[in-house]
Amino acid sequence: MTMQPRGVFGMHPRAFAVVTVLSIADPAFFLLANAALHLLRRDLNPATHYISEYAIGRFGLLMSSALVILGVGTISLAVVMHAVMNPTWLVRVGTVVLFVSGLSTILIGLFRTDGEGQPSTIAGAIHGRAAFIAILCEAISVLMLTAAFFRDRRWRSFRIVSFIFSIVVVISGALLPVVQQGTGERLLVYTLVLWLFIAALRMRAADALAERR
Secondary structure, eight states: OOOOOOOGGGOOHHHHHHHHHHHHHHHHHHHHHHHHHHHHOTTSOTTTSOGGGGGSSTTHHHHHHHHHHHHHHHHHHHHHHHHHSOOOHHHHHHHHHHHHHHHHHHHHHHSOOOOTTSOOOHHHHHHHHHHHHHHHHHHHHHHHHHHHHHTOGGGHHHHHHHHHHHHHHHHHHHHTTTSOHHHHHHHHHHHHHHHHHHHHHHHHHHHHHHHHO
16 A cells, blocks of 8 residues: 655645655754764863753864754644544544644754853843753653554554654653763753654655655
């Protein structure tokens, strides 16, 4: 049986193909940019400094751009998942929450955090609230969409993988108050972004299989 996207927002198939590519490429770019910044900004100890602090000073544009691009990729994955997965309430709500996470991530990139020891700014306040919403919404969407995978036999091969990621998300979230701020944030954020990347690959693989049939 051929699995065809449901035409989210009346999207043309070619446009949908572009969105699918973005859902894969964007989180990959974010992870690569972060790896590069860890090498380029040796003055920031990853254990004690937040990821967003790379947006301040040298190579700041790379970090800001990576966050905006990640937001676009998150929105793209929400669109793809809404299109190719069965329209259960878990999928509908989970993809909407993921969409909100993407929008919030774009705001994180557009508004820089306040530097350590610097006075508070409106931009910094927006950044902080957007970061909280983005991480919380993505964590919720991971849990909801993982539950959706278990209810749809087409995603059998991805169920356990997504479930393991869900466990790591819950554990890393619980550890945030007790580990160093940079370490805890990285464990949670990179787990979430890696889930985005792997889930996008799985969506693309399912779509490609449907096209061949």
